Amino acid sequence: MDTSAPAVRQDNRPTPDEWRAFGARLLHAAGTGSLGAGVIFFVAANWQAWGLVGRFGLLEAGLLLCIVAALWRPPPARGGQAALLLATLFAGALLALFGQSYQTGADVYELFFNWALLTLPFAVVALSGAVWAVWWVVLDVGLALLCGGLAPDRFFWLIFADRDRDRSMLLMLPCLANLFAATAFLMIRRSRFKEAAPVWLAPWLLTIGLGFGTAAALPQMTNHGSPVIASYAVISLGIAVMTLRRRHDVFPLTALAGSWIAISTLWLVQSLQFDKLGAFFIIAVWLIGSSTAAAMLLIRCLHRWRTTTVEGVAR
Amino acid sequence: MSGITTQPAMPERPLAISLLLGMSGWAAGGFLLIFIALLFDADSAGQAAILGTLLLVAAWGLFRFDREDRQIFVVQLALALSIAGQCLVLYAMSKDADGVVPVAFAALVLQTVLALAMPNRLHRTLSTLFATIAWALTLRFTLFGEHTHIYPADGRQAASLTGALAVWLLTWAPVAAALWWAIRSETAWVVRGWAPLLRPIVTGLIVSLAFATTASYPLESIQWFGNGKAGAGNLALWPLLSSLGALGALTAAFALRQRALMAMCVVAALLHVGCFYYALGSSLLVKSLLMLAVGSLLIVAARILRPRENA
Numbered sequence: 001m002d003t004s005a006p007a008v009r010q011d012n013r014p015t016p017d018e019w020r021a022f023g024a025r026l027l028h029a030a031g032t033g034s035l036g037a038g039v040i041f042f043v044a045a046n047w048q049a050w051g052l053v054g055r056f057g058l059l060e061a062g063l064l065l066c067i068v069a070a071l072w073r074p075p076p077a078r079g080g081q082a083a084l085l086l087a088t089l090f091a092g093a094l095l096a097l098f099g100q101s102y103q104t105g106a107d108v109y110e111l112f113f114n115w116a117l118l119t120l121p122f123a124v125v126a127l128s129g130a131v132w133a134v135w136w137v138v139l140d141v142g143l144a145l146l147c148g149g150l151a152p153d154r155f156f157w158l159i160f161a162d163r164d165r166d167r168s169m170l171l172m173l174p175c176l177a178n179l180f181a182a183t184a185f186l187m188i189r190r191s192r193f194k195e196a197a198p199v200w201l202a203p204w205l206l207t208i209g210l211g212f213g214t215a216a217a218l219p220q221m222t223n224h225g226s227p228v229i230a231s232y233a234v235i236s237l238g239i240a241v242m243t244l245r246r247r248h249d250v251f252p253l254t255a256l257a258g259s260w261i262a263i264s265t266l267w268l269v270q271s272l273q274f275d276k277l278g279a280f281f282i283i284a285v286w287l288i289g290s291s292t293a294a295a296m297l298l299i300r301c302l303h304r305w306r307t308t309t310v311e312g313v314a315r
Numbered sequence: 316m317s318g319i320t321t322q323p324a325m326p327e328r329p330l331a332i333s334l335l336l337g338m339s340g341w342a343a344g345g346f347l348l349i350f351i352a353l354l355f356d357a358d359s360a361g362q363a364a365i366l367g368t369l370l371l372v373a374a375w376g377l378f379r380f381d382r383e384d385r386q387i388f389v390v391q392l393a394l395a396l397s398i399a400g401q402c403l404v405l406y407a408m409s410k411d412a413d414g415v416v417p418v419a420f421a422a423l424v425l426q427t428v429l430a431l432a433m434p435n436r437l438h439r440t441l442s443t444l445f446a447t448i449a450w451a452l453t454l455r456f457t458l459f460g461e462h463t464h465i466y467p468a469d470g471r472q473a474a475s476l477t478g479a480l481a482v483w484l485l486t487w488a489p490v491a492a493a494l495w496w497a498i499r500s501e502t503a504w505v506v507r508g509w510a511p512l513l514r515p516i517v518t519g520l521i522v523s524l525a526f527a528t529t530a531s532y533p534l535e536s537i538q539w540f541g542n543g544k545a546g547a548g549n550l551a552l553w554p555l556l557s558s559l560g561a562l563g564a565l566t567a568a569f570a571l572r573q574r575a576l577m578a579m580c581v582v583a584a585l586l587h588v589g590c591f592y593y594a595l596g597s598s599l600l601v602k603s604l605l606m607l608a609v610g611s612l613l614i615v616a617a618r619i620l621r622p623r624e625n626a
Contacts, residue, residue, distance in 0.1 A: 013570060014569065014570065014572070017622065020621075024620045024622065025617075026565065027613045027614070027616045028613070028614060028617035031610045031611070031614035031616075033584075033610070034588075034606045034607075034609045034610030035607060035610035035611070036610075037591075037592075037606045038603045038605075038607035038608075038610055039603075039607075040592075041592060041600075042600070042607070044603075045598070045599035045600040045602075046600075250329060250332070251331050254329070254331040257335060261335075277350065277354065278350075280347070280349045280350035280353070283346045284343045287343035287346065288339070288343050288388070288392075291339030291340075291388060292336075292388055295335065295336050295387075299328065302329070
């Protein structure tokens with residue numbers, strides 16, 4: 001028998017028992033999905049027929065049922081967490097129906113902020129990364145709409161009129177909010193509430209935060225190129241230093257590399273302005289060089305950190 | 316020893332770095348292609364064929380350079396060059412063609428050749444997917460013509476439901492049969508050293524069965540804008556057939572123990588159910604009752620089938 005290398009059999013197929021279990025799970029999941037779709041289709045089919053009272057009643061009943069279910073099976077039980085997730089979605093639907101039925105003149109981003117505010121207790125109590133992820137999506141959509149939707153004559157700008165702020169500076173607000181949240185969830189992960197901070201949540205928030213920061217630093221976004229880029233650079237440096245000190249995960253450095261490659265490429269595109277054929281070639285070469293160099297450095301860091309970890313374990 | 320292979324080495328590169336390199340490769344490829352297109356300015360079919368072939372050869376060369384499939388940037392750049400080359404070659408093959416059928420057939424031939432020739436897993440998978448779509452379009456427009464709807468909403472002369480179903484089966488049964496054969500005989504073709512060729516093609520067939528069945532939809536079965544007519548026939552049937560295809564693909568992915576593929580098939584099934592919501596041919600109320608009935612039956616079947624120790 002060849003023991004020189006780890007081996008698997010080619011006929012690594014499921015056994016009859018595994019097939020039976022798979023079949024049962026597949027039928028159950030398909031059945032549940034079909035029932036759920038049937039309920040949604042039924043509600044949609046009759047939506048116009050129900051009056052305002054009926055529609056509000058349906059959504060409020062759904063919200064109430066979810067809250068009752070969460071009280072019956074309180075988190076960290078899965079049932080309670082799923083109920084609070086659904087309650088978060090029902091709350092959003094209720095606010096949307098309210099905004100649609102009563103023309104209050106509120107902006108869409110106000111809907112999302114109210115939604116986030118009302119469902120914050122759900123997110124805190126659920127102790128679930130999934131509920132926090134949905135909550136942050138709601139808040140980030142509101143922040144994105146705020147940054148993109150404020151007309152120059154809005155009251156908001158009066159606050160900053162004499163300080164000559166613009167949209168790119170406003171984009172730093174969601175950038176910082178998401179980065180602080182990522183840091184907070186990293187700390188929560190080390191506490192007894194770590195179930196509320198799954199491994200994927202902090203990197204996900206970091207990515208969104210850096211996405212907002214990248215958007216803030218792009219050309220055509222700001223009249224204050226230097227201060228905005230400088231502040232984003234300082235933030236990036238801080239993240240890089242923290243990551244290099246922890247020597248744990250290269251993901252933050254990878255995200256930073258992607259962000260700055262995008263920023264530098266778009267600034268290059270703007271400055272070259274494509275009036276010469278060679279501009280395309282220069283940009284292609286810049287992309288090739290910068291991404292290759294970044295990947296080589298990242299992989300070197302990764303190997304060095306893994307080697308250090310293995311040696312530490314061996315000792 | 317026959318039937319034994321070495322386990323693949325643990326991946327060293329995190330997904331995030333692969334994504335960074337992949338996206339950069341595509342972006343660099345896009346700018347490079349614009350540069351090449353402006354530099355050579357191919358107008359005629361002949362020029363397009365030559366330029367397209369050169370790009371495909373360049374892509375082949377890059378793939379051969381990175382046989383181990385470890386240089387993600389090289390791979391993605393090669394993919395970008397290959398796709399541009401395919402577009403040019405397809406343009407050259409079908410420039411003077413009349414209608415969809417010659418173009419679809421040309422695409423089928425091209426993608427089949429590339430699936431066999433290109434020494435890269437991802438490329439073979441994508442070529443298999445595109446070849447399957449081209450196969451579906453070729454059959455559909457050949458048998459039903461290009462100005463005839465498969466099952467029109469306004470009662471125009473067209474294929475019957477039986478005919479449309481027959482063509483759907485004629486299109487996708489061979490794909491399912493090929494997949495079944497490949498999975499059943501995997502041991503044999505691995506021993507013969509065909510794994511680098513056939514494994515990506517099997518993946519492509521699974522993805523095709525999950526997603527590409529939409530290529531067989533009647534064009535008027537989905538109406539995104541305006542109000543559609545309910546009761547216009549059995550147009551709502553097609554998304555359900557696609558869901559069935561996705562579940563079949565899910566079963567194949569389970570047989571191969573490929574979790575990522577299984578997740579993809581689940582997403583496909585959900586998308587098809589979403590298409591069913593918008594499909595014409597039945598009222599929403601009828602669809603809801605159908606889903607409730609089917610769901611109940613499936614759950615009963617699940618209870619009957621579940622392993623005895625869980626009963």
